[in-house]
Amino acid sequence: MSVLIFIDQAEGHIKKAALEAMSYGAKVAAQLGTTAEGIVLGSVKEDLAALGKYGVKKIHHVNNAALDHFDAQTYTHAIAEAVKASGADVVIFSNNVDGKAIAPRLSAQLKAGLVSGAVALPDTSNGFVVKKTVFSGKAFANIAISTPLKIVALNPNSYKVETADGTAEVAALNVTVETPKVKVTAVNKVTGEIPLSEAEIVVSGGRGLKGPENWGMITDLAHVLGAATACSRPVADAHWRPHHEHVGQTGLAIAPNLYIAVGISGAIQHLAGVNRSKVIVVINKDPEAPFFKAADYGIVGDAFEVMPKIIAAAKKVKGMA
Amino acid sequence: MKILVCISKTPDTTAKIAFTDNNTKFAQDGVQWIINPYDEWYALVRAIELKEKDPSTVLHLVNVGTADADAVIRKALALGGDEAIRVNADSHDSFYIASQIAEVARSGGYDLVFTGRETIDYNGSSIGGMVAELLGLPYVSLASKFDLNGTTATITREIEGGEEICEVALPVVVSCQKGMAEQRIPNMKGIMGARTKPLKVVEPTAVDALTSIVSFELPPAKAGVKLVSADNPEELVRLLHEEAKAI
Ligand SMILES: Cc1cc2nc3c(=O)[nH]c(=O)nc-3n(C[C@H](O)[C@H](O)[C@H](O)COP(=O)(O)OP(=O)(O)OC[C@H]3O[C@@H](n4cnc5c(N)ncnc54)[C@H](O)[C@@H]3O)c2cc1C
Ligand SMILES: Nc1ncnc2c1ncn2[C@@H]1O[C@H](COP(=O)(O)O)[C@@H](O)[C@H]1O
Numbered sequence A: 001m002s003v004l005i006f007i008d009q010a011e012g013h014i015k016k017a018a019l020e021a022m023s024y025g026a027k028v029a030a031q032l033g034t035t036a037e038g039i040v041l042g043s044v045k046e047d048l049a050a051l052g053k054y055g056v057k058k059i060h061h062v063n064n065a066a067l068d069h070f071d072a073q074t075y076t077h078a079i080a081e082a083v084k085a086s087g088a089d090v091v092i093f094s095n096n097v098d099g100k101a102i103a104p105r106l107s108a109q110l111k112a113g114l115v116s117g118a119v120a121l122p123d124t125s126n127g128f129v130v131k132k133t134v135f136s137g138k139a140f141a142n143i144a145i146s147t148p149l150k151i152v153a154l155n156p157n158s159y160k161v162e163t164a165d166g167t168a169e170v171a172a173l174n175v176t177v178e179t180p181k182v183k184v185t186a187v188n189k190v191t192g193e194i195p196l197s198e199a200e201i202v203v204s205g206g207r208g209l210k211g212p213e214n215w216g217m218i219t220d221l222a223h224v225l226g227a228a229t230a231c232s233r234p235v236a237d238a239h240w241r242p243h244h245e246h247v248g249q250t251g252l253a254i255a256p257n258l259y260i261a262v263g264i265s266g267a268i269q270h271l272a273g274v275n276r277s278k279v280i281v282v283i284n285k286d287p288e289a290p291f292f293k294a295a296d297y298g299i300v301g302d303a304f305e306v307m308p309k310i311i312a313a314a315k316k317v318k319g320m321a
Numbered sequence B: 001m002k003i004l005v006c007i008s009k010t011p012d013t014t015a016k017i018a019f020t021d022n023n024t025k026f027a028q029d030g031v032q033w034i035i036n037p038y039d040e041w042y043a044l045v046r047a048i049e050l051k052e053k054d055p056s057t058v059l060h061l062v063n064v065g066t067a068d069a070d071a072v073i074r075k076a077l078a079l080g081g082d083e084a085i086r087v088n089a090d091s092h093d094s095f096y097i098a099s100q101i102a103e104v105a106r107s108g109g110y111d112l113v114f115t116g117r118e119t120i121d122y123n124g125s126s127i128g129g130m131v132a133e134l135l136g137l138p139y140v141s142l143a144s145k146f147d148l149n150g151t152t153a154t155i156t157r158e159i160e161g162g163e164e165i166c167e168v169a170l171p172v173v174v175s176c177q178k179g180m181a182e183q184r185i186p187n188m189k190g191i192m193g194a195r196t197k198p199l200k201v202v203e204p205t206a207v208d209a210l211t212s213i214v215s216f217e218l219p220p221a222k223a224g225v226k227l228v229s230a231d232n233p234e235e236l237v238r239l240l241h242e243e244a245k246a247i
Helices: A016-032 A048-054 A072-086 A097-110 A216-225 A233-237 A268-274 A290-294 A303-317 B037-053 B067-079 B094-108 B127-135 B188-194 B234-243
Strands: A003-006 A036-041 A058-062 A090-094 A113-118 A129-134 A139-145 A150-154 A169-172 A183-189 A201-205 A228-231 A258-262 A279-284 A297-300 B002-006 B009-011 B033-035 B058-065 B083-088 B112-116 B139-149 B152-159 B162-169 B172-176 B199-202 B211-217 B226-228
Touching: A003 A016, A003 A072, A016 A036, A016 A048, A016 A090, A016 A150, A036 A072, A048 A058, A048 A169, A058 A072, A072 A097, A072 B127, A072 B139, A090 A097, A097 A113, A097 A150, A097 B094, A097 B127, A097 B139, A113 A139, A113 B094, A113 B211, A129 B211, A183 B152, A201 A216, A216 A228, A216 A258, A216 A303, A228 A233, A268 A290, A279 A290, A279 A303, A279 B234, A290 A297, A297 B234, A303 B234, B002 B037, B002 B094, B002 B127, B009 B067, B033 B037, B033 B067, B037 B058, B037 B067, B037 B112, B037 B139, B037 B172, B058 B067, B058 B094, B067 B083, B067 B188, B067 B199, B083 B094, B094 B127, B112 B127, B127 B139, B127 B172, B139 B162, B152 B172, B226 B234
Parallel strands: A003 A036, A003 A090, A036 A058, A058 A169, A090 A150, A113 A150, A201 A228, A201 A258, A258 A279, A279 A297, A297 B226, B002 B058, B002 B112, B058 B083, B083 B199, B112 B172, B139 B172
Antiparallel strands: A113 A129, A129 A139, A139 B211, A183 B162, B009 B033, B139 B152, B152 B162
16 A cells, blocks of 8 residues: 655756645655655656655656656556556655646546546545545535545646655666657747746736836836736737746636736636636726726726836835835 | 537536535526537637548537527538537536437537637536547547547647647547637628527436536635835745745
């Protein structure tokens, strides 16, 4: 018996989402009276034993450079081997880009029930019931998994990273890796920016900003706060901002600690992508803008007048002025 | 070239979300049903474009659902596609649905299976990966561009903090999102034509569901917005720092 956590890495570095998955998995293991183990694929630049502080007791490491680049099929195969090696009855993924590609494959391969988009620890008092978001964040569903092996894909930013003393035993796992059928020919990473899905703070702009030339107030505030930037759909459609910044029902769904919406009306399709944010701040000149109903803090005012003052005050708080 | 596009039926994006039967069922009263936007705007429209480029392409749609889905399937056929297959079943278990789609895909011998990135009601983002695994095929998820060169596909897909371009030989399963195509409105000819296109109903194969819905809940209501005067935006920063401890 054990809980196995897929520890997702990029370029040798463990992702923040994986730290959340480990903390969550360790808690699930404690709940079930068993231990948490991890699986790492590919070469890493970090000390794996140190990951013990997130509650994992043992790490299975497939130290094979053929797995340095993500591939859904080869990763699923390797994780299935780790499920055997660890005798896992629960497997935890982050419901990030990688998790969304491999958790379903593993589920189908091992006939293991999957709940993706989990936001809370499972209720194990009577079976195994996991709470997940449905209707794009407008509601939750409690889903029972009826198979002996269970898979949970945890939404990023929905479980707090917890640390304690401890080191993990690192064990090499040998897996034959086939040549991936999907050949990656180019990788375009937006460098120097915080990925939206991992950001704790997001500053977002809408059509109220009138044009791309006015985005300085969004990027400046984001820079001061160490935040990622986002936008509403019409803004991306008009090519004022890149597509990957579009949040909402048809864009990315995010759940940062703080979401600051500037010149966005708060249409229901926009809210669907951001309503799981812990604190929502709305700056809009229209007091009737629907977004205020979903907000924690707000200013009814002209963004062009208010934002420079907010940026200056934020700089002071951050010791940058 | 044979393409299969997976079409699901979801409540309209503005539908009121409420539950009945002791919070175990979605309240369907007054709800308008639409084609899941990812399936319609991205998967289906891109498949139609591929058929327009190569008219010998056979384009089929598949839905796993009950007869209530027929209206939505006809709407999809009005946009394009040669015929639709509905697997007559009522399930919210991703594995059950994926198994039915995989069965249709296997017997139809498709070169390409398109799904949406996720349904906007159950938000599984799971069906595409499961179908690929059940068929033993590669899966490219979150695709924002798709081009064909003979039997090789060039696909742009989302990765954390960017995108990557990859090549894969058909057959392949692809989940589609923004960027793949632009939304289209069906024209009169399409709507008339859709009435006579075949909509085949097939019975499901026996598969056990792996999960079940126990109950639904709505998020707790917000306490209400705390407004700060536009003359004193510095106060907002102070509140975020000292009260909300968010910055
Ligand atoms: C099926 C479907 C899916 C959709 N999916 C999405 C989605 O994923 N994401 C999304 O965002 N939208 C989505 N939409 C679109 C959505 O319905 C809205 O049209 C959109 O969110 C509006 O964007 P906006 O708030 O930027 O623009 P607007 O609605 O034009 O609002 C602009 C706001 O800026 C304010 N403003 C103007 N000037 C100033 C100023 N100087 N200072 C401060 N405030 C100012 C105005 O009061 C107004 O509230 C979808 C729509 C449909 C039908
Ligand atoms: N009942 C269904 N019938 C046909 N296709 C479906 C069904 N449910 C989901 N799909 C497809 O699978 C995609 C992902 O769904 P999901 O994994 O449920 O989020 C959708 O965008 C559809 O393309």
